[in-house]
Amino acid sequence: MTLQQTGLDESTIAHDEEIPEAIRAIRTRRSGHNFDADTELDDETLEALIRDAALAPSSYNLQPWEFVAVQDDDRLEEVVELAYGQEHVREAGTAVLVVGHTEAETADRVFDQWEEAGRMDEEAAEQTKAQTVEMYDDDRMGRDYGVRNASLAAQNLLLSAHARGLTATPMIGFDAAGLSEFLELPDDKVPVMLIAVGPSGGEEPDRLPRRDVDEILHRESY
Numbered sequence: 354m355t356l357q358q359t360g361l362d363e364s365t366i367a368h369d370e371e372i373p374e375a376i377r378a379i380r381t382r383r384s385g386h387n388f389d390a391d392t393e394l395d396d397e398t399l400e401a402l403i404r405d406a407a408l409a410p411s412s413y414n415l416q417p418w419e420f421v422a423v424q425d426d427d428r429l430e431e432v433v434e435l436a437y438g439q440e441h442v443r444e445a446g447t448a449v450l451v452v453g454h455t456e457a458e459t460a461d462r463v464f465d466q467w468e469e470a471g472r473m474d475e476e477a478a479e480q481t482k483a484q485t486v487e488m489y490d491d492d493r494m495g496r497d498y499g500v501r502n503a504s505l506a507a508q509n510l511l512l513s514a515h516a517r518g519l520t521a522t523p524m525i526g527f528d529a530a531g532l533s534e535f536l537e538l539p540d541d542k543v544p545v546m547l548i549a550v551g552p553s554g555g556e557e558p559d560r561l562p563r564r565d566v567d568e569i570l571h572r573e574s575y
């Protein structure tokens with residue numbers, strides 16, 4: 354891959370002898386809007402993206418996320434409408450809604466696994482589970498829990514799509530209540546991020562500038 358193809362310039366990589374692929378993916382990922390509308394995402398790739406998304410870190414490994422993929426043309430048309438007419442959703446051919454849990458519903462299974470792996474004894478597992486379930490009982494904490502964890506899964510999905518040569522765009526420009534109803538989300542689930550993903554249609558406009566590290570890095574206190 355040439356420097357030009359990566360979208361990197363010399364100044365970006367000046368101190369790197371060789372950029373690890375993961376860093377390259379982080380640096381070259383874009384929220385693309387140019388999809389190849391004539392090519393479909395195959396099932397195997399969709400599943401691979403979800404598998405990669407599910408490798409994201411999560412609080413106590415609770416993995417409080419679900420993914421709703423819409424690929425049917427008529428249903429995708431509804432999603433476009435609920436996303437305020439964002440046409441690239443149609444062109445991508447696949448829309449994935451990343452959904453967060455607001456309650457620690459996987460706690461029984463996951464804390465058993467901590468115990469089985471010898472990472473917690475029975476007492477610690479029971480105690481931590483009880484504290485975790487209680488903490489997320491609070492409405493605000495429960496919602497934050499879903500959004501924080503599922504957002505990391507969404508980012509994994511974006512990077513995985515990019516690394517596989519696909520284009521993907523995260524979106525919150527959608528009618529949350531309308532989309533939740535259309536996709537039949539249970540009341541205790543929060544729609545976190547809608548991702549349009551599909552084969553790339555080619556070039557994207559240049560990336561807009563990022564704020565400097567000097568501006569955003571606060572040392573010791575804000």
Ligand SMILES: Cc1cc2nc3c(=O)[nH]c(=O)nc-3n(C[C@H](O)[C@H](O)[C@H](O)COP(=O)(O)O)c2cc1C
Nearest residue numbers: 382383384385386439522523524525526527560561
């Ligand atoms: C929380 C969030 C919401 C976004 N919503 C939309 C959206 O509704 N539609 C869209 O086209 N892009 C959306 N984006 C993409 C941003 O416009 C994009 O990430 C930003 O311009 C930086 O560009 P880059 O991702 O190519 O680096 C969203 C991104 C994030 C993180």
